[in-house]
Amino acid sequence: MSTKKRIYRGIASVLLLFVVCFGLRRVLDGSHEPEKSITIMVFNTVCKVTVYGDVKADKAFQEIIQKMSALHDLINVYAPDSELSRLNATAFQAEWHCSDELWAILCAARKAYAETEGAFDPTVGPLMKLWGFHGKRNTIPTDAEIASALAKVGLDKVVFDDEKHTVRFTREGIALDFGGIAKGYACDVAGEVLRAHGVTTYMIDLGGNIQLSEQPPKGQKLFTVGIRNPMDKEQLQTVLELKGCSVATSGNYERSRVIDGKRIGHIMDPKDGRPGEFHASVTAVTPRGVDSDIFSTAVFVRGEPLARKLVELRPGTSFLIVDEDKTITVP
DSSP states (O other): OOHHHHHHHHHHHTGGGGGGTTSEEEEEOOOOSOEEEEEEEETTEEEEEEEESSOOOHHHHHHHHHHHHHHHHHHOTTOTTSHHHHHHHHTTTSOEEOOHHHHHHHHHHHHHHHHTTTSSOTTOHHHHHHTTTTSOOOSOOOHHHHHHHHTTOOGGGEEEETTTTEEEESSTTOOOOOTTTHHHHHHHHHHHHHHHTTOOSEEEEETTEEEEOSSOOTTOSSEEEEEEETTEEEEEEEEEEEOSEEEEEEOSSSSEEEETTEEEESOEETTTTEEOOOOSEEEEEESSHHHHHHHHHHHHHHOHHHHHHHHHHSTTOEEEEEOSSOEEEEO
């Protein structure tokens, strides 16, 4: 069985659980106007796109399916024939000329790396592999193994040619991983497609990464989104009323694995090479999906000081940082 088929089989098994997987869910519609939706399996999770009102969305849905599928095939690190996998395999030996889509994702990642002071780092591939998230591992990595992997981490070790749109690695073994940006970027792509087709009222939920249109459903002033309690998944931490924004939550309470009897979270600190407890969860609300995805992860790693910097840097950005003993909102 191919890698891609194994991935899709795994996605199908969690189809009914996608709402709780990443800490967000829609609480209440309250609208009586017509709605249509599609469900797409992509990026190891489920994407649901819902449009409201008496609109013709079939062509928009078809285009979203095509673009989501293309994105998945482009940056799937588990598929050796994806463009990202081929880049990772060859960019130390020679420059890799990027497709337009891959270059756009790389540019977003470069900007985020600078803005988050390296808390978001797409070169964490060697760490994800070391800790068993790109394969099996039964023992905790040694300090020497972590040091060896860290020598291959850091976007400053990647050379970009902005004129030729090429990438070159300065060290063998560097590997890009877009797990912290892919869903947010895809939400933005889907939102652009909907608006281009004249859809003005919609909600996109890609594995808990939410994007909301500026115009809410008829009869509502705002969309209502619940934030899952990271200490009790059956409860809500809070409810947000929003429109015209994107929302993402990062936490280790869902995606983790057990090594030597210890539960290991999937969010890595690219500075020390280890997964951390950091916070119980971090929710980011931003104008763009790509930023909510990146910023929730970065603030999960670096905490409140980085959150306050990003709020100043990006108008319309806010954070909810949840710990067992306290909850902080920024601003």
